[in-house]
Amino acid sequence: MSMTSPLGTVATGLQAHYATVFVFILVGFVFAGIALGVAKLLRPSNPSPAKQSTYECGEVPIGSSWVRFNVRFYLVALFFIVFDVEVIFLYPWAVVFKQLFPVPGMGAIVFWEMIIFLAILALGLAYVWVKGDLDWVKKLAQRTAMTPAPAAAAEEEVPAS
């Protein structure tokens, strides 16, 4: 592998893999840097107050864009992290699954262990689903039905004013 040469004699197999990752990251930064740098060199720069104002679909923005967002965003992010951590545990399992599954007496354990793990988390997903914590639109529809005028404005999470 030609990537090992910058690391010289210290390059073990693992470090060679990291060298590949490092080159990949480097190429990513260089690619983005060239694209943005060339654009900066070529484009004309004459800013005006109108250009630098916040884009609000053609409207003149009123007030700060720094508003308090709905707590539901936070809840969705929390659910996301739970399943993110689940994926982290799936990863080492997936790496060894092919080796351990054919081993006599191990196959069933290896398979069902993860199924139980996933089932417990699926239970949590089913719970929040049934309890309506994932419903985004339903609550707004209820509100609109009860109080037409103000609730309609509440459907926009980022109001213009």
Add this chain to the structure above:
Amino acid sequence: MTGDLIFILLALLTLVPAVWVVMSRNLVHAGFGLLFTLFGAAGLYAYMGADFIAVAQLMVYIGGVLVLVLFTVMMTHVPRSHGNHGYDRYVPASVFALLTFGVLYKTITSVNWSASTSPAEPTIARIGAQIMTDFIFPFEYVSLVLLAAMIGAALLTREERPAGPANAAKDTEVAP
């Protein structure tokens, strides 16, 4: 030596944005600074041969916790501060930082570093095999902990107030 150079680069990638996070007056900028700091920490883990922790750092911290941090910032409702408020917290913050540094320093100096100079090996397959054999029950407990976290998050953020015009307006409160 190339290894030292990589370490210095990764340490700079961790520390420089960390200073930015602390000094920035804009919470969103601080959140974006965390992106680089956490990425540098992931690089340091990889440099030390802890490949699984590096991957976990990338996926959970950069992919998940950082999003959560930014959502938290979006919920804080604090307008950009231009004044010098926050300086009154210098004393307690310094005391806390010094104490943390003391604990870290004591830990670092008490470790016998010469004992862990064996070349790095991939650890993910070994972790996977251990999870499947010796640590089945701790592994399943993890799913229960995650389940508890999920239900707890749902319960804490559940809207107990009845729907109405006043509460509907509350959701979209704007900065003064």
